[in-house]
Amino acid sequence: MRHVLSVLVENRAGVLARVAGMFSRRGYNIESLAVGTTDKKDISRMTIVVEGDDRVVEQVIKQLHKLIEVLKVSNITNEEYVGRELVLFKVMADPTQRAEIMQIVDIFRAHIVDLNKKTLMVEATGDDKKLRAIEEALSPFGIIEVVRTGKIAMVRGQKSHLE
Amino acid sequence: MINGAEAVVRGLIHQGVRVIYGYPGAANMAIYEALRRSREIEHVLTRSEQGAAHAASGYARVSGEPGVCLTTSGPGATNLVTGLATAYMDSVPLVAITGQVATEMVGTDSFQEVDITGITKPVTKHNYLVNRVEDIPRILAEAFHIAGTGRPGPVLIDIPKDIAAQNCAAKIPEVVDLPGYKPNYKGHPAQIRTACKLLNEAERPLIYAGGGIIHSGAVAELLKIAELLEAPVAVTLMGKGAFPEDHPLFLGMLGVHGAPAANKALLASDVILCIGARLDDRVTGRTDKFATQAKMIHIDIDPAEISKNIRVQVPIVGDAAGVMRDMLLRLQPAKRKDWLAMVAGWLPLQEQAYAAKADELNAQTVLTKLNSFTKGQAIITTDVGQHQMWAAQFCKVNRPQAFISSGGLGTMGYGLPAALGAQMAAPNDLVICVTGDGSLQMSMNEFATIKALGLPIKVLLFNNGVLGMVRQHQAVFFKEKYFSVDLVGNPDFKKIAEAYDMAYYLIAKIDQVDLVLQEALANGRATLVDCAIPKEQMVYPMVRPGSSLDDVIIAMKK
Numbered sequence A: 001m002r003h004v005l006s007v008l009v010e011n012r013a014g015v016l017a018r019v020a021g022m023f024s025r026r027g028y029n030i031e032s033l034a035v036g037t038t039d040k041k042d043i044s045r046m047t048i049v050v051e052g053d054d055r056v057v058e059q060v061i062k063q064l065h066k067l068i069e070v071l072k073v074s075n076i077t078n079e080e081y082v083g084r085e086l087v088l089f090k091v092m093a094d095p096t097q098r099a100e101i102m103q104i105v106d107i108f109r110a111h112i113v114d115l116n117k118k119t120l121m122v123e124a125t126g127d128d129k130k131l132r133a134i135e136e137a138l139s140p141f142g143i144i145e146v147v148r149t150g151k152i153a154m155v156r157g158q159k160s161h162l163e
Numbered sequence B: 001m002i003n004g005a006e007a008v009v010r011g012l013i014h015q016g017v018r019v020i021y022g023y024p025g026a027a028n029m030a031i032y033e034a035l036r037r038s039r040e041i042e043h044v045l046t047r048s049e050q051g052a053a054h055a056a057s058g059y060a061r062v063s064g065e066p067g068v069c070l071t072t073s074g075p076g077a078t079n080l081v082t083g084l085a086t087a088y089m090d091s092v093p094l095v096a097i098t099g100q101v102a103t104e105m106v107g108t109d110s111f112q113e114v115d116i117t118g119i120t121k122p123v124t125k126h127n128y129l130v131n132r133v134e135d136i137p138r139i140l141a142e143a144f145h146i147a148g149t150g151r152p153g154p155v156l157i158d159i160p161k162d163i164a165a166q167n168c169a170a171k172i173p174e175v176v177d178l179p180g181y182k183p184n185y186k187g188h189p190a191q192i193r194t195a196c197k198l199l200n201e202a203e204r205p206l207i208y209a210g211g212g213i214i215h216s217g218a219v220a221e222l223l224k225i226a227e228l229l230e231a232p233v234a235v236t237l238m239g240k241g242a243f244p245e246d247h248p249l250f251l252g253m254l255g256v257h258g259a260p261a262a263n264k265a266l267l268a269s270d271v272i273l274c275i276g277a278r279l280d281d282r283v284t285g286r287t288d289k290f291a292t293q294a295k296m297i298h299i300d301i302d303p304a305e306i307s308k309n310i311r312v313q314v315p316i317v318g319d320a321a322g323v324m325r326d327m328l329l330r331l332q333p334a335k336r337k338d339w340l341a342m343v344a345g346w347l348p349l350q351e352q353a354y355a356a357k358a359d360e361l362n363a364q365t366v367l368t369k370l371n372s373f374t375k376g377q378a379i380i381t382t383d384v385g386q387h388q389m390w391a392a393q394f395c396k397v398n399r400p401q402a403f404i405s406s407g408g409l410g411t412m413g414y415g416l417p418a419a420l421g422a423q424m425a426a427p428n429d430l431v432i433c434v435t436g437d438g439s440l441q442m443s444m445n446e447f448a449t450i451k452a453l454g455l456p457i458k459v460l461l462f463n464n465g466v467l468g469m470v471r472q473h474q475a476v477f478f479k480e481k482y483f484s485v486d487l488v489g490n491p492d493f494k495k496i497a498e499a500y501d502m503a504y505y506l507i508a509k510i511d512q513v514d515l516v517l518q519e520a521l522a523n524g525r526a527t528l529v530d531c532a533i534p535k536e537q538m539v540y541p542m543v544r545p546g547s548s549l550d551d552v553i554i555a556m557k558k
Ligand SMILES: Cc1ncc(C[n+]2csc(CCOP(=O)(O)OP(=O)(O)O)c2C)c(N)n1
Pocket: B383, B384, B385, B386, B387, B388, B410, B411, B412, B413, B435, B436, B437, B438, B439, B440, B462, B464, B466, B467, B468, B469, B470
């Protein structure tokens, strides 16, 4: 099962290496990891998607807690949260195919952000389901490159995780 | 104004550090100069950085205070790694300070540069690369706090040499504030109630005692709980000394080479109280066959150890001593004649398992005699191999911090430098290093340090001319196909002892044991006792690795 962990860490050199190193050393698989600063400049948030059963995730969380620079770990998998990822696709498209692709892009509320004689670049934001759907829709044209940010997530409601 | 190096030394003095084990080099010269000028801290020049780390570990484990070691950058720092990993696995508090190349050279593969914070991330509790001189007092205070509290462990501080030379105006902070590090000491009351209920209702309770009891200073509480419940006590290798071994409730060591009584009791028990132990694979054997009948209570300060290897019914995160005191308020005295009688029936199996011929010199006889002279009060350090397991089986340890062995990492070469540190932490105690001819040769260079300090350490060498434990595995699992285990080229240990001004005794026959040991223990000098034992001797019993604890090999055909 996939779990989404929202992790607050001190914003210092080496923290990412410590977190990533812990995952690899203990044999846990990171599916995606996104990191950025929060509204407090000395604190960063990592959104980590990890694959594993409950027992594995329990260990992951405990091992994360042991890192001195990790301030808070929340498993938000079963919470009401908004999860988003931004993906860039480079798609094969000769001028005759452009119209059809633009239709698909419209349906998914994505954008075309670059274009030349042979290819188009599509920017899409959304949750896993939507991004999988657009990828499927574009793939018949030939996707030649994909770049993803990794998922970021925020729990719904008034509460702030920084508290 | 003081410089960064002097801030380091001030910080160390502030922490009450009395001794540092170290080795100088280009990148830590300023710190050496600051140490020279301060004169408040004794510096011990070991003969390798690994020796420094192990000596600091021996010192820490006997004194209960963090041990400190200091090395230069590059090779000095990498030589520390085994020592840090050894300390990490056994939760020993260390603060290691390494010099680093100058800040502007970091990242350029300059002379003697290694990324030691990168290398040691997985084997330290935490580490720091200092990038501002102003941070030194804070980092030093944090390092000692992290090393010594919660589940103890090694912390490394890497200090570039330009930073050590810069002026430092910062003061030592009064309090350490680490928002991401708040060990939980007090056990959850509801969990404690559940645990006590289980134990009060148990028919065949067993206490599984680990090294955490010693770290926590919970030895008195353990004795009280065991006696109150009439629960027999089995210890891990790290737990030796947590419970007096001459006590009638003591069963022996658990695990692969553990006492049959301890292992059998574990399998037969209905409630296991595991305290300060990791449920390591060397103890549990096959986890799916491990204590399947029992409900398990697990007390540990490190939440990550709970349910890591074995699912437990009652987890209690907290400091062992405090949790056990809380438990004592709720536990009821019990009498368990039947259970104790059952367990007592297994005790003789240990003696029977040992298969040496009666007239042949063997470790059991030597160590049993040793006990009778030391009354379990000596500090024993060990190396790794058969002799380590014999020491664990036959050295009776009746007090905490008196059995110092590399349990988690199994590091050959640990015993002698650890003995050095142990003897400095306890100058009036008898310190005995039980070693093998393979292990001793990994850190024999530290004889020079011992000589320089005039320490009266006793080295009890089980000299079988082979890497005995490896040979044993080849005997049992590789059909007696021996390879690369003969220590051809061994030195004449008598000459080695002479070279370092040590007393030397050879025990070649069983009837020499008494006299030699008596003399060796009483001579007041550094001493090497060379016991010539046959290479065929094995450590029994032996659980097949990866098997259930009752799949025991008692003896092989001769
Ligand atoms: C640094 C290190 N290298 C290798 C090993 C693997 N090993 C475990 S026991 C052993 C043999 C130890 O021989 P010795 O010190 O002579 O002790 P004996 O088993 O003969 O008592 C070896 C090589 C180890 N534990 N540590």
